[in-house]
Amino acid sequence: MTIVYEKSKGLTDTPFHYCPGCTHGVIHKLVAESLVELGVLDDAIGVAPVGCSVLAYNYFNCDMQEAAHGRAPAVATGIKRVHPDKVVFSYQGDGDLASIGTAEVVHAAHRGEKITTIFVNNAIYGMTGGQMAPTTLVGQKTTTSPFGRDEAHCGKPIRISEMLATIDGAKFVERVTVDTPANIRKAKKAIKRAFECQLKGEGFAIVEVLSTCPTNWGFTPLKALDWLRDNMIPYYPIGNFRDFGEGK
């Protein structure tokens, strides 16, 4: 008997607190598996955000630091400059990265910091109860856009991958989704390559993962995946924007 799939050693025994069907769990697995398969789990130091995944420091089986909201890329910069031989990553949601922390991620990319950033985009603020995010779609109703996001009032959602791909120091930029096993396998390839970008000393790497928030979108986990497919993918195209310096 061979093992086809088992829980990754890159995760601790602590059960995830995430909602049923929340894709944070899937993305955590992909990061953990990538670190293990690349043989760098023991050299990994991760930075957890503020958001639903604030407790990520309890789930990844490596040294972790908890950062202030949005500051993870700066914290990761500090760690990587002290330990350039370690594998430093940040794991952030849309409030953390696309709102309060946009300066920090832009400048980490601009400096070509050799860190790997996992950006979980679910078009909403989960932990605080479903407020609008910079990534919330036009017309999408949230607790702070109760009539639907109005483009005239507060603009269209921000496309982080496209924006970061214009920065020279951002050597790997890819947007993926985790709505099907096939897409999850592709997402894992991208995440692994994003870590390889760091291991090869190329520069800043980011994987934007389109994700669901069943609870705050008001759907079952399965319907949430449908909503992601029907609404998010058309606006946030899946694909690679920068592959070790080669642009699209």
Next chain:
Amino acid sequence: MAKGKVTFNDDACKGCELCVAVCPVKIIELNKEKINTKGYSPAQVTEQEKCIACGNCAIMCPDSVITVERL
């Protein structure tokens, strides 16, 4: 003859049914007879002999509930 063996860590399951949807041979369903320590009805395989060991269920599961072995 089963190609694969699937085991579920019942108490880790949150009954989200993502695994149910992605199983290509449709042999997973929630066990409505059971309530785990979290209060959910955990997923289970009903016809183990049809399992093709594709691993889709385990890959999809956000909580690492499922272990898949190829026989």
Next chain:
Amino acid sequence: MSKVLMKGNEAVGAAAIKAGCKYFFGYPITPSSEVPEYISRKLPEAGGVFLQAESEIAAINMVYGAGGAGARVMTASSSPGISLKQEGITYIAGAEIPCVIVNMMRGGPGLGSIQPSQADYYQSTRGGGNGDYRTLCYAPASIQELVDYVMLAFDKADYYRNPVLIAADGMIGQIMEAVEFKEPEPIELPPKDWATTGTGGKRKPVVVNSLYLLAEECQAHNKRLEEKYKIIEENEVRYEAFGLEDAEVVCVAYGTTSRIVKSAMKQAKAKGIKVGMIRPITLWPYPYDVYKQIGPNAKGILGVEMSQGQLLDDIKIGIAGRLPVFFNGTQGGMVPTPGSILADIEKIAGGTK
């Protein structure tokens, strides 16, 4: 040991390097910009890393990361930039990360002015970040003290696993004085087994964190911090005091203001007035006990500060109602004159203030 003439901001850098600081993250702001400028040249020569951050906020978070990863690390800024760092400082205090933060104080509030001030006393001693935390805070009055206390700050930061603040008024950063870099006192420091250095497969993972979602755990953490702060209060008070037993007037001042006060005190002494001084060197923990030494001839205390009088609260706590407390100060970057201070000393001694 030979002395060298150095500008305050550059002496900060030299002292940090001598103390084994290997990482500096900062952002330019008048009147502290010469600190990152000097360090950007000298720290790489010493095998360290200088990185100019995109903001003071990013810089303090880089300090969090580097300090949390076990390094000796520093940042420097001036009042408005230190305001930006308040979030980072409370996170650093909560996560118990050692680091040194230098503030070259300038006029405020808001953008204020670029000239010297001491109007960050509240911010430095009460903390501008949320929650119950304290930062050991040194107020040097000369470049020599600046150098000595920057070096000591790194040891104290490591010893207590706490941020340490150097609250220097903006003059200290800009003036040049002769300094000598003494060999640091050998000190036994605990190993940094809490730092994120990568498990190497040899130990369990560590977490550097200030979040405790269970209130009972958060309280327990707060109790531990409280205990630590008590120990710092019992052991780290530093001050200069003289002439208290028979003083008619006691002056309280710190930083370069204290040197202006000393000039006024000399003139007062020449006029036959007995004046004593308390010069806090640690703003926190504060030398409250030394106020007990003030003798029965005292008629009043004169606090002098480049502010609206932020140092007065601690004076009043120290003297506990025994004497009236008066204030002489300047704001917005203006510097007090000995003449105006002398006039107030005379008024208090003559009972007319």
